[in-house]
Amino acid sequence: MKKLLFGANQILTCESKYKNYKIGKELSDIGLLHSHSIVIEDGLIKDIISNNSLNNRSDFEIIDVSGKTVLPGLVECHTHLAFAGNRSDEFKMKLDGISYEEIAKRGGGILKTVNSVRNCSVTDLFYLMKSRVDEFISQGVTTLEIKSGYGLNFENEIKQLHAIKLIDESFAIDIIPTFLGAHTYPTEFKVDHNSYLKIINDVMIPYISKNKLAEFCDAFCETTAFSAEEVDKIFDVASKNGLKIRLHTEQFNSIGGLDIAIKHNATSVDHLEVIDNSGISKLAEKEIVCVLFPGVSFFLNHKFAPARELIDSNCIVALSTDYNPGSSNILNLHLIMQIAALRMKMSIEEIINSVTLNAAKALNRSDKIGSIEIGKQADFAVFDTDNYADIIYNVGRNLNCMTIKNGEIIFKKS
Ligand code: NIG
Numbered sequence: 414m415k416k417l418l419f420g421a422n423q424i425l426t427c428e429s430k431y432k433n434y435k436i437g438k439e440l441s442d443i444g445l446l447h448s449h450s451i452v453i454e455d456g457l458i459k460d461i462i463s464n465n466s467l468n469n470r471s472d473f474e475i476i477d478v479s480g481k482t483v484l485p486g487l488v489e490c491h492t493h494l495a496f497a498g499n500r501s502d503e504f505k506m507k508l509d510g511i512s513y514e515e516i517a518k519r520g521g522g523i524l525k526t527v528n529s530v531r532n533c534s535v536t537d538l539f540y541l542m543k544s545r546v547d548e549f550i551s552q553g554v555t556t557l558e559i560k561s562g563y564g565l566n567f568e569n570e571i572k573q574l575h576a577i578k579l580i581d582e583s584f585a586i587d588i589i590p591t592f593l594g595a596h597t598y599p600t601e602f603k604v605d606h607n608s609y610l611k612i613i614n615d616v617m618i619p620y621i622s623k624n625k626l627a628e629f630c631d632a633f634c635e636t637t638a639f640s641a642e643e644v645d646k647i648f649d650v651a652s653k654n655g656l657k658i659r660l661h662t663e664q665f666n667s668i669g670g671l672d673i674a675i676k677h678n679a680t681s682v683d684h685l686e687v688i689d690n691s692g693i694s695k696l697a698e699k700e701i702v703c704v705l706f707p708g709v710s711f712f713l714n715h716k717f718a719p720a721r722e723l724i725d726s727n728c729i730v731a732l733s734t735d736y737n738p739g740s741s742n743i744l745n746l747h748l749i750m751q752i753a754a755l756r757m758k759m760s761i762e763e764i765i766n767s768v769t770l771n772a773a774k775a776l777n778r779s780d781k782i783g784s785i786e787i788g789k790q791a792d793f794a795v796f797d798t799d800n801y802a803d804i805i806y807n808v809g810r811n812l813n814c815m816t817i818k819n820g821e822i823i824f825k826k827s
């Protein structure tokens with residue numbers, strides 16, 4: 414039986430006439446509909462009809478969203494949630510003025526989490542991740558990317574990717590796995606970089622590709638992590654093995670990562686806190702998504718990425734939590750949206766498009782998800798308000814009351 418999402422006060426379609434991303438002024442258009450219903454069949458959006466032309470509601474199984482605001486299911490396109498352990502001690506150091514980079518140089522940071530992950534089983538990791546995924550679903554997230562990058566040897570990178578696969582098998586939402594073996598050099602290869610690069614390129618990537626354990630290959634191009642030349646070689650191998658490319662770059666230093674990402678036709682470049690005007694011009698009108706993290710700048714007291722300049726230059730902008738224990742211990746996509754409004758000069762409409770359609774583009778699937786258009790997956794986040802501005806205005810609150818994936822209700826606030 415067909416289903417009918419009926420009674421919404423507002424439907425934000427985020428539609429782009431199947432262009433599947435938005436730039437410049439288009440980002441301000443959220444495709445607002447009143448008095449409309451959404452017909453769902455076989456998990457897909459079959460039709461979007463005006464309530465006046467609705468003849469017989471008894472033909473449908475009704476999903477009642479009376480008075481609510483309906484958005485496309487939110488897309489969380491960049492997380493490191495496959496972590497174990499706790500870095501609250503480093504958080505205290507940060508509050509005392511010691512920087513994230515300094516903590517990394519002292520052997521803490523990512524390497525501390527690597528220790529914790531190496532010491533736990535796939536099952537331990539699975540349960541740690543499960544409650545975090547549940548939390549995202551309660552916020553209206555229907556597609557979620559998760560990276561490895563805290564194993565940093567064959568056994569433990571594969572363990573993380575297996576845990577991500579188990580999460581994918583146990584949740585109705587789409588989980589997108591990314592290999593981030595090039596997150597930083599593990600202690601045992603702190604000096605001998607070539608040996609670790611050889612393991613990534615000759616062992617890990619071919620195995621991951623053969624066993625379909627990741628869709629993307631990511632890396633961290635930074636003075637405390639991988640150089641542009643090193644990333645270039647890794648991306649050569651990843652591309653040959655059929656993995657798509659994304660890159661953490663321009664977070665603290667510009668060391669050539671952007672050019673390498675462009676050379677390899679990356680799907681996204683992520684962070685960009687220190688990108689300059691020449692970098693922005695290089696990305697303008699390219700089909701590479703700029704994934705920005707207001708939460709990282711807030712959490713680290715670091716400068717914000719130039720969202721306004723990127724949008725005004727016609728770059729494709731998406732937003733994400735970057736949820737991780739070191740630079741953004743913020744398991745709340747709504748709070749990220751709110752910080753973007755309050756600190757990055759983005760409008761509410763721009764923010765909503767950046768966590769739906771453009772975030773889907775950052776995962777190379779905006780032809781299937783990210784907007785409410787006929788033929789796309791019936792993925793929705795339903796908010797307990799009659800006005801979408803409330804989603805941003807209620808800072809720190811979660812107004813999502815229903816999450817729908819492929820036409821099925823997977824979360825309902827009691
Ligand atoms: O995206 N910058 C590199 N990686 C993560 C942080 C990981 C960590 O500190 O554990 C990020 O910010």
Ligand code: FE
Pocket residue numbers: 491492493661735
């Ligand atoms: Fe990240």
